[in-house]
Amino acid sequence: MRTYDCIVIGTGSAGNQAAYKFIEKGLRVAIVENFTPGGTCAQRGCDAKKILLTGSETKDAVERLLGYGVKGLISIDWRQLMERKNEYTRAIPEQTRKRYAETDIDYFHGEPHFVSSHRLRIGEEEIEGKQFLIATGLRPRELSVPGSERFITSNEFLELKELPRRLVCIGGGYISFEFAHLARIAGADVTIVLRSNALKQFESELVDVLLEATRALGISIIKEAEVVAYEEESLYLSNGDVLKTDIVLNATGRVASIDQLGLEAIGVAHNEKGIHVNAYLQSSVEHIYAAGDVAVSGNPALTPFAGTEGRLAADNMLEGNNRKLELLPVPSVVFTAPNLALVGETEAALKKAGIPYRGRLIDTSAWQTNARIKDSFARAKVLVGEDDQVLGAHFIGVNAAELANYFSFAMQHRIPSTSMQQTGFAYPTPASDIASLFED
Ligand SMILES: Cc1cc2nc3c(=O)[nH]c(=O)nc-3n(C[C@H](O)[C@H](O)[C@H](O)COP(=O)(O)OP(=O)(O)OC[C@H]3O[C@@H](n4cnc5c(N)ncnc54)[C@H](O)[C@@H]3O)c2cc1C
Numbered sequence: 476m477r478t479y480d481c482i483v484i485g486t487g488s489a490g491n492q493a494a495y496k497f498i499e500k501g502l503r504v505a506i507v508e509n510f511t512p513g514g515t516c517a518q519r520g521c522d523a524k525k526i527l528l529t530g531s532e533t534k535d536a537v538e539r540l541l542g543y544g545v546k547g548l549i550s551i552d553w554r555q556l557m558e559r560k561n562e563y564t565r566a567i568p569e570q571t572r573k574r575y576a577e578t579d580i581d582y583f584h585g586e587p588h589f590v591s592s593h594r595l596r597i598g599e600e601e602i603e604g605k606q607f608l609i610a611t612g613l614r615p616r617e618l619s620v621p622g623s624e625r626f627i628t629s630n631e632f633l634e635l636k637e638l639p640r641r642l643v644c645i646g647g648g649y650i651s652f653e654f655a656h657l658a659r660i661a662g663a664d665v666t667i668v669l670r671s672n673a674l675k676q677f678e679s680e681l682v683d684v685l686l687e688a689t690r691a692l693g694i695s696i697i698k699e700a701e702v703v704a705y706e707e708e709s710l711y712l713s714n715g716d717v718l719k720t721d722i723v724l725n726a727t728g729r730v731a732s733i734d735q736l737g738l739e740a741i742g743v744a745h746n747e748k749g750i751h752v753n754a755y756l757q758s759s760v761e762h763i764y765a766a767g768d769v770a771v772s773g774n775p776a777l778t779p780f781a782g783t784e785g786r787l788a789a790d791n792m793l794e795g796n797n798r799k800l801e802l803l804p805v806p807s808v809v810f811t812a813p814n815l816a817l818v819g820e821t822e823a824a825l826k827k828a829g830i831p832y833r834g835r836l837i838d839t840s841a842w843q844t845n846a847r848i849k850d851s852f853a854r855a856k857v858l859v860g861e862d863d864q865v866l867g868a869h870f871i872g873v874n875a876a877e878l879a880n881y882f883s884f885a886m887q888h889r890i891p892s893t894s895m896q897q898t899g900f901a902y903p904t905p906a907s908d909i910a911s912l913f914e915d
């Protein structure tokens with residue numbers, strides 16, 4: 476039986492970052508994957524989706540300016556766009572395997588299962604490890620209503636050969652909104668069904684603006700309704716509505732991908748959300764750590780956090796628990812048209828925690844940077860604490876993501892708001908608006 480210093484389960488950002496760290500230290504490392512190697516973000520998440528969105532973002536940018544010095548119509552060639560995405564994603568598994576081979580990481584493909592806390596079975600083979608890192612991420616949550624076996628998830632959406640004529644997206648999160656906007660701009664009839672409030676972690680006043688922008692695109696939003704059944708082309712809702720649709724996208728969230736691992740038998744504490752970890756990303760079993768989306772660490776399930784957690788868990792596994800997880804203000808963006816971005820705390824969270832702040836919603840749509848691109852939904856809200864530190868920054872608009880990045884930089888390095896206001900930036904660019912965002 477082959478034995479290893481570290482066995483990593485999962486080949487996404489978290490698993491890979493950790494595996495490369497172990498190898499740098501000269502350890503014997505195995506990595507195990509039950510799908511194609513390379514992780515969700517590259518193959519079935521962020522990167523794959525963003526390639527498709529490049530098409531819809533371009534069309535949206537042109538359409539906004541029609542009659543404002545731009546003429547002619549453009550359309551999305553779904554097949555071609557999908558082929559561009561496929562060219563990118565098809566290369567990932569081979570690139571990943573090649574890197575493992577070059578760095579002497581042993582790659583195993585199959586469904587892993589713990590037979591004891593130090594031994595893993597993958598098909599017919601068993602391997603032994605001194606330490607383990609579980610980095611298996613999340614998988615789409617299943618819905619159990621009659622006909623739900625015909626719903627698709629983000630995985631299948633990202634493989635659709637044809638753009639559906641009619642699409643219903645169930646859920647009020649990132650995937651529902653991003654894919655609804657993409658499909659609508661590409662030409663589909665789209666409806667979003669919300670059980671409760673949309674995008675709850677974002678600044679509520681800006682979410683309201685996104686709902687307005689979503690409707691302005693021609694997407695129908697049905698609120699406070701649950702899906703009851705799907706039969707032939709009819710989706711039945713709890714409010715009595717019946718929606719005719721070709722495709723139903725189940726975007727009701729993601730759960731931990733751990734069912735097959737046999738964690739109960741070896742005593743690794745977990746629930747539907749993932750593996751319970753301490754501040755060092757160590758599970759309830761001393762030599763087993765977890766990182767990335769599958770670890771219930773307090774971080775959101777986003778790529779930048781997965782990579783950071785993978786490296787941090789590896790450090791603690793290599794050197795003993797000496798690096799605690801710090802929850803950093805990294806931005807989160809909903810890649811709709813327009814983008815919605817957040818970094819740090821919302822106004823509601825500050826109010827609830829009794830933290831004093833100043834700042835208010837600003838309509839920035841008439842500012843030159845936004846007006847020239849007809850970004851009529853552009854808004855901002857920057858919340859500053861009594862110590863002059865930015866506590867939260869929230870944007871909606873074409874430039875929302877990059878603005879959030881500037882604020883994240885300032886917040887992570889504790890740059891006071893007055894210093895941000897005094898910093899010179901190229902004019903006219905989104906950054907040159909920063910000083911004005913603090914004005915009362
Ligand atoms: C549609 C979509 C869009 C997204 N867009 C963004 C975005 O724009 N920005 C952003 O920051 N984040 C985005 N995310 C989230 C991002 O993809 C994840 O946060 C990130 O991939 C987490 O990395 P990870 O290494 O923890 O897990 P993953 O990347 O999910 O990697 C886990 C790996 O483990 C494998 N695996 C699962 N179960 C097992 C098992 N039992 N045995 C062996 N292997 C297993 C999986 O196949 C996968 O390869 C998106 C996610 C989705 C689904």
Ligand SMILES: NC(=O)c1ccc[n+]([C@@H]2O[C@H](COP(=O)([O-])OP(=O)(O)OC[C@H]3O[C@@H](n4cnc5c(N)ncnc54)[C@H](O)[C@@H]3O)[C@@H](O)[C@H]2O)c1
Pocket residue numbers: 618645646647648649650651653669670671672673674701702726727728729775776777807808809810
């Ligand atoms: N741009 C990005 O960064 C990005 C994009 C896509 C996904 N992601 C990551 O992937 C995760 C999963 O995305 P998601 O959009 O599937 O999940 P989500 O958790 O963001 O949203 C799920 C939504 O479904 C609703 N819901 C849950 N159960 C339901 C039910 N039974 N019926 C109707 N609605 C129900 C929830 O209220 C919520 O609005 C995200 O949390 C995020 O971490 C990130």
